[in-house]
Amino acid sequence: MKKLLLPCLLAFLWLFGNSTSVKADEYLRVGMEAAYAPFNWTQNNDSNGAVPIEGSKQYANGYDVQIAKKIAKGMNKKLLVVKTKWDGLLPALTSKKIDLIVAGMSPTEERKKEINFSNSYYTSEPVLVVKSDGKYADAKNLSDFSKAKVTAQQGVYLYDLIDQIPDASKQTAMGDFAQMRQALSAGVIDAYVSERPEALTAENTSSDFKMIELDKGFTTNPSDTALAVGLRKDDTATLTKVNEILATIPKKDRLELMDKMIKQQPGSQKSTGFIGQAWTIFKExxxxxxxxxxxxxxxxxxxxxxxxxxxxxxxxxxxxxxxxxxxxxxxxxxxxxxxxxxxxxxxxxxxxxxxxxxxxxxxxxxxxxxxxxxxxxxxxxxxxxxxxxxxxxxxxxxxxxxxxxxxxxxxxxxxxxxxxxxxxxxxxxxxxxxxxxxxxxxxxxxxxxxxxxxxxxxxxxxxxxxxxxxxxxxxxxxxxxxxxxxxxxxxxxxxxxxxxxxxxxxxxxx
Known part of the structure; x- marks a missing residue:
């Protein structure tokens, strides 16, 4: 047993010896998926202003990251991204694993019962993503998606919008956008409801996907389309500070920042066949x-x-x-x-x-x-x-x-x-x-x-x-x-x- 435990301990030290060390008074710990480009994504270096991800040698970037950097700077702290699954963001915040949520989250009434929200830092526009060579690639109205198998991310307002599509086959909500893109590629679903920046990212990154901007789109509530920073209920001082910092960012600068992040988001792999693409992914x-x-x-x-x-x-x-x-x-x-x-x-x-x-x-x-x-x-x-x-x-x-x-x-x-x-x-x-x-x-x-x-x-x-x-x-x-x-x-x-x-x-x- 000693022979087995020693290599395990050495491996533990090797794997975590260079992990990011966090001090509460030095870092602002912000939770996000780091998998929702252009709002947030993961990359292997600190190029284009990316910041470290806690407990790893990777970095996070995107619109949410840049907004969080401005907040951290205004609070005289360094930004540290805590990569967290969407379903774990609220538990992570309420259990004090993170200080803020900056992850494209809408301040819905249900969430307001659990946490506080800042003023909006972006307003989203719901769209649909389909296969570029599919039967819904030329859709113009919601009625064109009649009988279509449509889904959205679990726990977000986008899933409820599917009810506005006449006779749509509403599928079970999925955990994240990666699952939805995979399901769409496989033909398991015909479309998924998304936000314009994410849909534009999917379209630009892969020729398999197409964003559908409807002539007559979804009816939404301002509380659903607004994206805000999530904070703990008892953290009113930080809420006031965050709102003050957000107020210093003009609307024009926010739009320019989103356009910049769309251009800087990760690109797609060149098409070299299935096995060739797999080998390229492994090498890189x-x-x-x-x-x-x-x-x-x-x-x-x-x-x-x-x-x-x-x-x-x-x-x-x-x-x-x-x-x-x-x-x-x-x-x-x-x-x-x-x-x-x-x-x-x-x-x-x-x-x-x-x-x-x-x-x-x-x-x-x-x-x-x-x-x-x-x-x-x-x-x-x-x-x-x-x-x-x-x-x-x-x-x-x-x-x-x-x-x-x-x-x-x-x-x-x-x-x-x-x-x-x-x-x-x-x-x-x-x-x-x-x-x-x-x-x-x-x-x-x-x-x-x-x-x-x-x-x-x-x-x-x-x-x-x-x-x-x-x-x-x-x-x-x-x-x-x-x-x-x-x-x-x-x-x-x-x-x-x-x-x-x-x-x-x-x-x-x-």
Whole structure:
């Protein structure tokens, strides 16, 4: 185990040794997706005024970033972007993981119940995005989209606008614009409702997409089309300061800034065929894929090791004899009940929900701010521990009762019996199940993107939003996942074979 833990610790130091260090009084932490060009996007350098993304070696740029820079400058702070999934922005703000939301968010009545909003810093115009060679490429009015399969981003006013399209087939809302572009490319949907800058970006970046500006468009409310900065309810001083700073930016300058960001947004890959495009994406972004793979392995290796240790400890405890002392017996029973609750809760709820509750919930309820990656390791460890405890219990029950009786007859106590007789057999018996749990953890780390852990899926999704080549990018991710799981499976099979080689010395007659 020491041989396994040392490389993990070294990898941890290598991966995070150069991460951005944040001081609350020095930085203004602003949350955004960094995947919604031209409002915000991710890039690999600090060109064109990009700023660092917390916990990574990447940078964020876009209209939102430049507005946030002006706010940070007015507050005498440095800007630090905290890359966060759209669904996690409000929890991140209310749990004080970030100071502001500058992410193209509209101050709807529902959101105003949770957070405060500044004055508007941009007014959006809703449009539709379709395939450039599709049946809706020449649409002029909402009625032209009758029977069309239309969707929009989950949790935004754009999704409600679909109801204004006569007889439209309203599809399930999607998590982000990357998913919608992918669905549109695949023909899963016919169109998605967007804002003009994003639609213009999609059209300019990929020839597959076309923006439809309607002669008679959607009816909207000012509170929906206005974009504003999100702040915590109790942060009135910052709200006043932000409004003062925004008031110094003329409307003309805001429009010019948006035009500038549209020109500076990431470009598209040259068309060289599917495989050629995939190879180009890998060559230009291999460092992102490597870092994401390293984080995935780090989380899954440590999570599996710690989870197995937790499972072994629980398994040993649950098979311990009841204490003779009534008080100790009551405490033992109570602790056993707590362990049962832990096992049932973590085996009965999805890891994605556990991640949201543990990462954001603990900060909001108890003021405990966890590092994303450390939180991810903790989540995977305790989740694995719940499953491994049942696997270990089955492994202990598989040991013949006669061995327990023989150990008792030899004067062994419960701890000695477990340590010297039972556990060596249990570890051998549960090795295949432990290996399977390791493989599952490698794949399940992808759900941790909900708390913006920069693992393999998160890194690949970032590349996809930069290149607009979704199938090619996810093919690369799939190949990397397969290589990881295939290699791990082969190594574990080798270890199992080594354990199965029983070498006995047969003594001759004397």
């Amino acid at each position: 972004n291999w460092s992102q894929f490597l870092r994401g793979t390293g984080i995935t392995l780090l989380i899954s290796v440590i999570g599996t090791l710690v989870g197995t240790i937790i499972g072994l400890l629980i398994g040993v405890y649950r098979t311990a004899p009841v204490a003779d002392n009534k008080v100790l017996a009551l405490l033992q029973k109570t602790f056993g009940w707590i362990l049962n609750v832990y096992i049932e809760v973590f085996r009965g709820t999805p890891m994605i929900v556990q991640a949201m509750v543990i990462y954001y919930g603990t900060a909001q309820a108890f003021g405990v701010s966890l590092d994303r990656t450390l939180a991810a390791i903790f989540i995977v460890s305790i989740n694995t521990g719940a499953y491994m405890s049942e696997i270990v219990r089955g492994g202990i029950f598989a040991v013949d009762k006669g061995q327990f009786e023989a150990a008792t007859a030899l004067g062994f106590n419960h701890g000695q019996t477990m340590r010297k007789i039972v556990l060596p057999q249990v570890i051998r018996n549960i090795l295949p199940a432990t290996g399977n749990e390791f493989v599952i953890n490698i794949k399940d780390t992808s759900v941790l993107n909900v708390i913006s852990v920069v693992e393999l899926y998160f890194s690949g999704n970032t590349v996809a939003t930069q290149t607009y080549k979704y199938f090619q990018t996810f093919l690369i991710i799939a190949v990397i996942y397969f290589i990881l799981t295939f290699t791990v499976t082969r190594i574990l099979r080798y270890v199992e074979r080594r354990f199965d080689q029983d070498n006995y010395t047969q003594g001759g007659a004397h």
